[in-house]
Amino acid sequence: MKGVGVQTPRGDGTRCVQGGHPEPEAGQPLLPGPVFAAPYHLGGEGTDVYGRAGNPTWRALESAVGDLDGGHCVVLPSGMAAISTLLHTVLAPGDTVVLPSDGYYAVREFVHDELADLRLDVREVPTPGPWTDETFRDARLVLLETPSNPGLDVCDIAALAERAHAAGALLAVDNTTATPLGQRPLELGADVVVASDTKALSGHSDVLLGHLSVRDSALAERLERARKLSGAIAGPFETWLAHRSLGTLDLRLQRQAENAAALAKAVAKRPGVSEVRWPGLPADPSHELAARQMRRWPGVFRFVLPDAAAVQRFLERSELLVAATSFGGLHSTVDRRAQWGDAVPAGFVRFSAGCEDTADLVEDVLQALG
Ligand SMILES: Cc1ncc(COP(=O)(O)O)c(C=O)c1O
Missing domain, CATH: 3.90.1150.10 (Aspartate Aminotransferase, domain 1)
Structure with a gap:
C-alpha cells in the first residue's frame, strides 16, 4: 500500500492523499472504486470469500486510517456503531464502565437503555474531572471524549491511560473532533480510538461512517469478529466515499x-x-x-x-x-x-x-x- 512511508516518515498531507492506495500499475486506477460483491469466487488461500467478512474497499480505508491512528483499524457503519461494537465486545455483565457526563449524549443513552440487561456499574465523569481514584476502582473500560462535544473541554489522555491501566481497565478515546491529524490517542497510551468519521474525517456531510483503532491485534480480531457476526457493516460505497474524502483532510x-x-x-x-x-x-x-x-x-x-x-x-x-x-x-x-x-x-x-x-x-x- 502507498503513502505509509517506510523509509521516511511522511507528513499528514502525503499520508492522507496516498494512504491505502495500491502500488502503481499500468492501466489500473489511482484509487480503485468500491467493490460491491457479496460472494467471491472460492478456492484461493487467504482470499476474500464474502463481503460481510472482509473486502478490499474496507481494507484500503482501514490501511490509511490505521496508519494515521497508529493501530489496527476496523471500519463500521457509523460512529455509534463503532462505540456500540466496542462496548458489546469488551463489557461483560456487572462490569464497571466510566463515561464522559458531558460527551456525546447518545453514548450514555445506549449504555443506560440498550445495555440495561448487563446491569453495568456506570460512572459518569465530566471531561475536566475530578478524576478520583474511586472513578477507576474495578473499572473495565474508561471512555474519554477529548475535546468533548459540545463543551470543548480537554482531559489528559496519557495521565488517565496510566491510571486506567493501573486499575486494570482499558482506556478508549472518542477522537471524533480531533481526527487522527489533530490527536493520536494510541501514541499517548490509549488502548482504543473510537471515532465518528461522519464528521471531519469524511467532511462533506454526505456519508455516515465510523471506526475503531486498537493497538492489540487480538482485540482487533475480536472487533472484526463482532462486526462479522452482528452484521452491522459499512457499505462499500460509503467506505470508498470516506476514503476519497480523506485525501483532502x-x-x-x-x-x-x-x-x-x-x-x-x-x-x-x-x-x-x-x-x-x-x-x-x-x-x-x-x-x-x-x-x-x-x-x-x-x-x-x-x-x-x-x-x-x-x-x-x-x-x-x-x-x-x-x-x-x-x-x-x-x-x-x-x-x-x-x-x-x-x-x-x-x-x-x-x-x-x-x-x-x-x-x-x-x-x-x-x-x-x-
Ligand atoms: C463525539 C461523537 N462521537 C460519536 C458520534 C456518533 O457518530 P455517528 O453519528 O456517526 O453515529 C457523534 C455524533 O455526533 C459525536 O459527536
Whole structure:
C-alpha cells in the first residue's frame, strides 16, 4: 500500500492523499472504486470469500486510517456503531464502565437503555474531572471524549491511560473532533480510538461512517469478529466515499482551524456573547493541556448567546450559516445544543467552522450577531 512511508516518515498531507492506495500499475486506477460483491469466487488461500467478512474497499480505508491512528483499524457503519461494537465486545455483565457526563449524549443513552440487561456499574465523569481514584476502582473500560462535544473541554489522555491501566481497565478515546491529524490517542497510551468519521474525517456531510483503532491485534480480531457476526457493516460505497474524502483532510482541517481561530477571537469581543471556548485560544482553560497533547487545533468552537431566540435571530441574519446537527464538514454550521437535551444554556451554540473564506465568514458572523 502507498503513502505509509517506510523509509521516511511522511507528513499528514502525503499520508492522507496516498494512504491505502495500491502500488502503481499500468492501466489500473489511482484509487480503485468500491467493490460491491457479496460472494467471491472460492478456492484461493487467504482470499476474500464474502463481503460481510472482509473486502478490499474496507481494507484500503482501514490501511490509511490505521496508519494515521497508529493501530489496527476496523471500519463500521457509523460512529455509534463503532462505540456500540466496542462496548458489546469488551463489557461483560456487572462490569464497571466510566463515561464522559458531558460527551456525546447518545453514548450514555445506549449504555443506560440498550445495555440495561448487563446491569453495568456506570460512572459518569465530566471531561475536566475530578478524576478520583474511586472513578477507576474495578473499572473495565474508561471512555474519554477529548475535546468533548459540545463543551470543548480537554482531559489528559496519557495521565488517565496510566491510571486506567493501573486499575486494570482499558482506556478508549472518542477522537471524533480531533481526527487522527489533530490527536493520536494510541501514541499517548490509549488502548482504543473510537471515532465518528461522519464528521471531519469524511467532511462533506454526505456519508455516515465510523471506526475503531486498537493497538492489540487480538482485540482487533475480536472487533472484526463482532462486526462479522452482528452484521452491522459499512457499505462499500460509503467506505470508498470516506476514503476519497480523506485525501483532502489535511487541507480541510487547516482552513477550518484558521476559520475557527478568526471567528472565536472575533465573536469574543461582541456584546451578548459569552463563554467562548476553543482550545486554540491562549486564554482558554484547556489551552495548555491541549497544546501538549494535540497536534493541531479543531475547527469547532462554542459560545453562548442570551437565549434560544437570539440564536434564531443570528441564523436568520446570516447569509452563510446553516443550522445542522453535525460538525467537521465543508459548510460552516451552527447547532443550538439545548434542543437535543444537552445540559447547556438555551443559547449555547456549537459552531463548526467550514472551509469558506475566512474574511467572508468573519464579516457574515459579525453582522449576523448585530
Ligand atoms: C463525539 C461523537 N462521537 C460519536 C458520534 C456518533 O457518530 P455517528 O453519528 O456517526 O453515529 C457523534 C455524533 O455526533 C459525536 O459527536
